[in-house]
Amino acid sequence: MDQDRIRNFSIIAHIDHGKSTLADRILEITETLTSRQMREQVLDTMELERERGITIKAQAVRVAWKGHQLNLIDTPGHVDFTYEVSRSLQACEGALLVVDAAQGIEAQTLANAYLAIENDLEIVPVLNKIDLPQADPEGTAAEVSDLLGGAAADALRISAKTGAGVADVLDAIVERVPAPAGAPDAPPRALIFDSSYDQYRGVIAFVRVVDGSFRTREGLRAMALGTEFEAEELGFLSPTRQPIDELVAGEVGYVITGLKDVSRLRVGDTLTAKRRPAAQPLPGYKDVKPMVFAGLFPTDSDDYPELRDALERLKLNDAALFYEPETSNALGFGFRCGFLGLLHMEIVRERLEREFDLDLLVTAPNVAYQVETRAGETVEVHNPAEMPRELERVEEPYIRASIIVPKDYVGAIMELNNERRGRFDHMEYLSEERVHLTYELPLAEVVLDYYDQLKSRTKGYASFDYDLSGFQEGELVRVDVLVGGEPVDALSLIIHRDSAYARGKALVERLKEEIPRQYFDVAIQAAIGSRVIARETVKAKRKDVLAKCYGGDITRKRKLIEKQKAGKKRMKQVGAVEVPQEAFLAVLNLGDGKR
Amino acid sequence: MIRHLYVHLPFCAHRCGYCDFVTALGRSEQHGAYVDALLAELELERPVLAAELDTIFLGGGTPTFTAPAELDRLLRALPSAEEVTVEANPETVTAELAALLHAAGVNRVSLGAQSFQPHLLDVLERRASPESVRRAFYRLRDAGFDNISLDLIYGIPGQSAADLARDLSDALELQPEHLSCYELEAKPGTRFTHTFGDDLARQAEAMEGYFEQVVATLTAAGYRWYETANFCRRVEDDAAGRDLRARHNLAYWLGRDYLGLGIGAVSTIGDERRRNAPRLAAYLAALARGERPVREVEELEDGVRRRERLLLGLRLDEPVPIAGVGAALDPVALARLEQLGLAERRGAALALTDRGRFVGGAVTADLLA
Numbered sequence: 005m006d007q008d009r010i011r012n013f014s015i016i017a018h019i020d021h022g023k024s025t026l027a028d029r030i031l032e033i034t035e036t037l038t039s040r041q042m043r044e045q046v047l048d049t050m051e052l053e054r055e056r057g058i059t060i061k062a063q064a065v066r067v068a069w070k071g072h073q074l075n076l077i078d079t080p081g082h083v084d085f086t087y088e089v090s091r092s093l094q095a096c097e098g099a100l101l102v103v104d105a106a107q108g109i110e111a112q113t114l115a116n117a118y119l120a121i122e123n124d125l126e127i128v129p130v131l132n133k134i135d136l137p138q139a140d141p142e143g144t145a146a147e148v149s150d151l152l153g154g155a156a157a158d159a160l161r162i163s164a165k166t167g168a169g170v171a172d173v174l175d176a177i178v179e180r181v182p183a184p185a186g187a188p189d190a191p192p193r194a195l196i197f198d199s200s201y202d203q204y205r206g207v208i209a210f211v212r213v214v215d216g217s218f219r220t221r222e223g224l225r226a227m228a229l230g231t232e233f234e235a236e237e238l239g240f241l242s243p244t245r246q247p248i249d250e251l252v253a254g255e256v257g258y259v260i261t262g263l264k265d266v267s268r269l270r271v272g273d274t275l276t277a278k279r280r281p282a283a284q285p286l287p288g289y290k291d292v293k294p295m296v297f298a299g300l301f302p303t304d305s306d307d308y309p310e311l312r313d314a315l316e317r318l319k320l321n322d323a324a325l326f327y328e329p330e331t332s333n334a335l336g337f338g339f340r341c342g343f344l345g346l347l348h349m350e351i352v353r354e355r356l357e358r359e360f361d362l363d364l365l366v367t368a369p370n371v372a373y374q375v376e377t378r379a380g381e382t383v384e385v386h387n388p389a390e391m392p393r394e395l396e397r398v399e400e401p402y403i404r405a406s407i408i409v410p411k412d413y414v415g416a417i418m419e420l421n422n423e424r425r426g427r428f429d430h431m432e433y434l435s436e437e438r439v440h441l442t443y444e445l446p447l448a449e450v451v452l453d454y455y456d457q458l459k460s461r462t463k464g465y466a467s468f469d470y471d472l473s474g475f476q477e478g479e480l481v482r483v484d485v486l487v488g489g490e491p492v493d494a495l496s497l498i499i500h501r502d503s504a505y506a507r508g509k510a511l512v513e514r515l516k517e518e519i520p521r522q523y524f525d526v527a528i529q530a531a532i533g534s535r536v537i538a539r540e541t542v543k544a545k546r547k548d549v550l551a552k553c554y555g556g557d558i559t560r561k562r563k564l565i566e567k568q569k570a571g572k573k574r575m576k577q578v579g580a581v582e583v584p585q586e587a588f589l590a591v592l593n594l595g596d597g598k599r
Numbered sequence: 600m601i602r603h604l605y606v607h608l609p610f611c612a613h614r615c616g617y618c619d620f621v622t623a624l625g626r627s628e629q630h631g632a633y634v635d636a637l638l639a640e641l642e643l644e645r646p647v648l649a650a651e652l653d654t655i656f657l658g659g660g661t662p663t664f665t666a667p668a669e670l671d672r673l674l675r676a677l678p679s680a681e682e683v684t685v686e687a688n689p690e691t692v693t694a695e696l697a698a699l700l701h702a703a704g705v706n707r708v709s710l711g712a713q714s715f716q717p718h719l720l721d722v723l724e725r726r727a728s729p730e731s732v733r734r735a736f737y738r739l740r741d742a743g744f745d746n747i748s749l750d751l752i753y754g755i756p757g758q759s760a761a762d763l764a765r766d767l768s769d770a771l772e773l774q775p776e777h778l779s780c781y782e783l784e785a786k787p788g789t790r791f792t793h794t795f796g797d798d799l800a801r802q803a804e805a806m807e808g809y810f811e812q813v814v815a816t817l818t819a820a821g822y823r824w825y826e827t828a829n830f831c832r833r834v835e836d837d838a839a840g841r842d843l844r845a846r847h848n849l850a851y852w853l854g855r856d857y858l859g860l861g862i863g864a865v866s867t868i869g870d871e872r873r874r875n876a877p878r879l880a881a882y883l884a885a886l887a888r889g890e891r892p893v894r895e896v897e898e899l900e901d902g903v904r905r906r907e908r909l910l911l912g913l914r915l916d917e918p919v920p921i922a923g924v925g926a927a928l929d930p931v932a933l934a935r936l937e938q939l940g941l942a943e944r945r946g947a948a949l950a951l952t953d954r955g956r957f958v959g960g961a962v963t964a965d966l967l968a
Contacts, residue, residue, distance in 0.1 A: 523939050523941060523958060523961070523962075524939065545958055545961070546807045546808060546810070546811060546957060546958075547782075547807065547810040547811070547957050547958065548957075548958040548959070548960040548961040548962075549782075549810070549827050549828070549956075549957070549958070549959050549960045550827075550960050556605055556851050556857055556859055556864075556865045556866070556867060557865050557874070558851065558865075558867065558872070558907055558911065559865075559872055559874075559897060561910070561911075562903070562906065562907055562910060564960075565910050565960065565963055565964050565967065566964075566967070568960065568961065568964040569964040569965075569967055572961075572964055572965065580935075
């Protein structure tokens, strides 16, 4: 189609502000789907996505409206997937910024709006949920116009739920969003903004053609990774796959690559044709690196092969997931996994448990550290147990946190951020009632229950978003936990020197409660290097005998002993000490909930 | 042929709060019918019994609460045995009863003293006073009993270490041939646990050393700690040079076959363990019809008796021959426990060290393959 009649746009919104409902309504109004075919939120296909009401994998749907081809590029709605969001936005010329008129602007509204501005998109503000009695379209419109600098009247007022105003949204896309401006005759270039894996057809790339055109069956190359393959099929989604012979400049569609390995094609890379290769890739490709790491261990060691297979399968659809085998003296065989962020970790964990029916033990998450050793080498450390004890300096990742709260909670937020080594950056009033705060925080302080704390200290009113701001040196130490003199690798942690003592104390106290008494005294210690910073002792048991064997009722006695035996069999051995698995769980949970 | 007979006499004047044995309150009108039923059951099982038994044990309940005439009739109808033990509660031991038991062939009495401290007897809901415990003991001696065992309970709510020391010295003063000292078990669901569970939990740490205190005191007084909870005067200290271990209980601990009669009674015969149903009326009715009582039968699969011989045998101070328990034993665990000084091999046999015996339950659980 002629580029003049193409409009490529995304919908961006804070969670629950109605992005998916609006997408559904657009499909319905444009008769892409009849209402009979309509499932709610068709674009969110995975079970988890539907349940959490968020989009994890972006997709692109083509709809027709008044002689125009509109491509709706769905974006993941969460900070962990910022890179994917920004690639999706790069494939568009415009974005609908959906704001819940009853809630106003939230942290992700800002983050997404800034991303859209960075990508030079035309932003069409949409105030949703105006049918709700508590909606405040005027107030929200004022916040939006402060944010975007336009007139408050520019914001469309709709109800995605009832469909009111949705046609106006489509008209606004045609009128306000610029047509694509690529060079149809230049060497072909297409941006890969998403990919998925089909069991039968291999890797499917979702692309936005910028220049030139692509044809079925021609040889293609991914420019950053150098991967070459044949375009087995080209097409677009509407919302199911519709094969076509050609994708031309300005269009959005999919390419079936036949590749069996997702790691050979990365989001952000540029496709070109071998027959007429482009000289320069499109800007912006970067290798996304996992920033949050945790050990995943099967509760039952027999499930290790199942866990390995499950991770392999998840990885097919999730190139950002990293894993490598890890052996822990306490937890046995498992995997050290790397995630983009906490939500990503939660999603992977839940999918493993739900879709693959695995029972998992997850260690306290930690971040990636840049460590300079005494020998002058720089290494990246993903696992506290691998942190060299002798080191020159450690750098840890920092984030720029953006928090929006009602003004009454500013004190609570400041207190929390101080506890978490946060550095205040900026504060502004969005309205009389609501304040936008920005802080710089170590990511490590955020991965441990920060979000829960934020919510509980603000009665759920705070919204939070962040982006990585780079590495900074920190006064970090490695704390080891020793049981009976043996370090328990799974419990090692890296922590700021100032918190080491309190944290070490809490750990050993908790562990003391959980380790049953043994035949000998068991020392439980927290140590920095060889210096013990906290110690508890589980005293040896002095008696353990069964009582009277009454009237020859030996069976009961045997069963008691066998029960005791079964209990011992479930224990993990740390040196000479028998530790129940629940003990590790309890201590690991210490990092999850209480602090 | 079976050489060990257990007879259960369930009647009691009162059910003590901590008790979870099969008991029946009062019912004096049924004592005669119950003895009839016991004897009928004995006749049904007679074919498996040896003509001459090693041991008979009358347990309860309170065997000595049974109407004296019925108790006498029962004792006289039982086969003869080398050791005949009756459990007795102090408050039931009159001079007449003591004489009756002795005349009927009983040669060993296990006296349920439990404690000599009035406040502790109250907690246990025992009806005896310290004086009645002593009186009962001397009445038994006067009637000619030269083998008396005292039962003590320790770990009673409110019992201090000094209380326990007093109980032990009061018991030793009577110079019994044998002592059984059990820690009070607060079994879940009993009235006792409901009332005292919290107290016991609070005192648990303070009471941890009581078992050691019992063993230290009694062994210092010259008693042999021959089973986890049982102590007897040594052969060399007995004028007649007798082995004063409880032979009937020893039969359990050594894994011998035994026959049990009465409600709730357990028998182990070959690869079968049977447990009579605990209901009195059904028991009486079945035997009145000349039928066996309803009972649970447990097939003891291959290896189970070997495991039992190990777990029971390790309660004794004499080593367990490894040949008899072989496959039930985990050699890796044994090596580790030997290293920790908790178990030891003595020639071709296995025993726990003194330290090992204090934690014998856990050690045994480790040793079982």
